[in-house]
Amino acid sequence: MTSIPVKLFLRSTKKAHPDIPLSHMKSVEIGRSPQTKIKDTKVSKKHLRLLANCFARSVQVTQLGANPSWVQGSILKTDETRNIAPNDILELGQDDHRYELIMEAPKATKDPSQTHLEDRALVHPGHWSMALIRAIKDDTLKLFEDDSMVVIRDAYPKARQHYLVVAKDSIDSLKEMDLENVALLEQMIAKGHDFKAKHPDLEFRLGFHAIPSMARLHLHVVSQDFDSPCLKNLKHWNSFTSEFFVPADVVLAKIKSDGVYPQISGEESKKLLSTPLKCHKCSYKPKHLPDLKKHIVLKHYPKKMRE
Numbered sequence: 001m002t003s004i005p006v007k008l009f010l011r012s013t014k015k016a017h018p019d020i021p022l023s024h025m026k027s028v029e030i031g032r033s034p035q036t037k038i039k040d041t042k043v044s045k046k047h048l049r050l051l052a053n054c055f056a057r058s059v060q061v062t063q064l065g066a067n068p069s070w071v072q073g074s075i076l077k078t079d080e081t082r083n084i085a086p087n088d089i090l091e092l093g094q095d096d097h098r099y100e101l102i103m104e105a106p107k108a109t110k111d112p113s114q115t116h117l118e119d120r121a122l123v124h125p126g127h128w129s130m131a132l133i134r135a136i137k138d139d140t141l142k143l144f145e146d147d148s149m150v151v152i153r154d155a156y157p158k159a160r161q162h163y164l165v166v167a168k169d170s171i172d173s174l175k176e177m178d179l180e181n182v183a184l185l186e187q188m189i190a191k192g193h194d195f196k197a198k199h200p201d202l203e204f205r206l207g208f209h210a211i212p213s214m215a216r217l218h219l220h221v222v223s224q225d226f227d228s229p230c231l232k233n234l235k236h237w238n239s240f241t242s243e244f245f246v247p248a249d250v251v252l253a254k255i256k257s258d259g260v261y262p263q264i265s266g267e268e269s270k271k272l273l274s275t276p277l278k279c280h281k282c283s284y285k286p287k288h289l290p291d292l293k294k295h296i297v298l299k300h301y302p303k304k305m306r307e
């Protein structure tokens, strides 16, 4: 799984020395120098070599100098290499030169297509966008579960029936899918159809949001009446009726043929989500969402069709 890399750097625990920034896969040698402001002669000029992997969130530390260093209190001798993780303590020579490896989340970006949801999960497990990951662990919410997926009800249903088929694999969105995920996708879609079949008098669509707001790949199985108080605004409406809602079979066919599903840009997403209101079943163009919702129930999905 690819993700936006985090920022890694060493911070002096006593704030005695400046931070040492670490770039992804760029080897740096640190020691006694104007950069670190370490003047202690027990620390060599080239004391340690550091190689950060900002995707794996670890730093490879190699001892170069004659005097040792300590990693988490354990000695590191010349030519020895060890990996350190965020919050680990690295000491060069003596106590005064103690650093902690700090990890910072990538800066929030206004373009949702550039935000990797699992990154937020690692840094903010209680973040709202992680709610589905938490929900699929809650036995009281599960309508179905097997090795690869969980089916739950959408907590803010946008229609009379609205299910979510949520993958257990750590995949967040369509852009992370490839040929290896075809079987999972087929199973999720088949399960979505099983749930749709429970309501033969309702019409459904199965699909994915082009840019989801919640982490963990989830298929919407949503009835087309949009008769729900939770559907409150233009963005909600367009997310289920414009091309922002990508039909499940379209995604499957694209991944099977091309091996990937192309990601739309933040700009395209904005445009789709701000499309003027229009009935998804006829040419009616209402002024306001409540008018449209009334129209849909009266003209297309009368209440008597309700379960």
Ligand code: AMP
Residues within 6 Å of the ligand: 131, 132, 135, 152, 153, 154, 155, 156, 157, 164, 208, 209, 211, 212, 213, 214, 215
């Ligand atoms: P998406 O825009 O595709 O990420 O849609 C996420 C869906 O998750 C929305 O339809 C939300 O109503 C729904 N949702 C948000 N929080 C929860 C939750 N805790 N449990 C179940 N569904 C949720």
